[in-house]
Amino acid sequence: MRLDKFICKSTELTRTEAKKVLKSGEVQVNGEVAKNAAMQVHENNTITIDGQQLSARGSRYYILHKLVDTICSNVDEVYPSILHSIEVDKAFDLHIAGRLDADTTGLVLITDDGRWSHNVISPKKQCQKTYRVWLRTEIDDDKLSTLVAKFDSGLQLQGEDGLTRPAILTRVAQADLVDEESYKSEVLLTITEGKYHQVKRMFAAAGNRVVGLHREQIGDITLGDLAPGEWRELTEDEIAQFS
Structure with missing residues (x-):
């Protein structure tokens, strides 16, 4: 942890x-004056301010149901x-573990x-993230199996050197009675990466367009009954998944 962050905690x-x-x-670290805010320190270091030893508060973990346009x-x-x-307290000392676009909820x-x-x-950790995706173009029965196979084998995104990691695509519903400004198909997509605009770019590479996006799950953690805009602390079991 950075020394300045340790002091704040x-x-x-x-x-x-x-x-x-x-x-x-x-400020002293193990008896030596320290002035570098970016210096890395650990729990077993002795850190003092004007001779008073510091002890960092425990880490904090929260889940939020993100609203659109945030x-x-x-x-x-x-x-x-x-x-x-x-x-x-000090909410802005926290950081987001896996960002969403402004127009994406969940x-x-x-x-x-x-x-x-x-x-x-980290992609190396193979943590699954599941998104509910609303698409502009209908995915009919003839297209579904081909599209599922494409997502499973990996897609070539513009500007990327390699294929995306295998992803799981499942059709939820077909929207037959919607106007042309709404969606035509609804799917669930599970990925283990977090490339820039990845879900939108994957469907673009497959010839479709995302018109709505909502993240439903990370690992085994779900929103449950959290309403849009609500938050809560994670449970010990939820925290342990990624410890």
């Missing part, structure tokens, strides 16, 4: 205030950050544990 100081304390020379960022941009919805995991979030988002 051990005190009421903000990141800016922690950096000022570091520059003042008041962003997975620690700063507001065109749309507000989802961290405004997490009503806890399950988001939020934490201040970098190693834990790495286990969620």
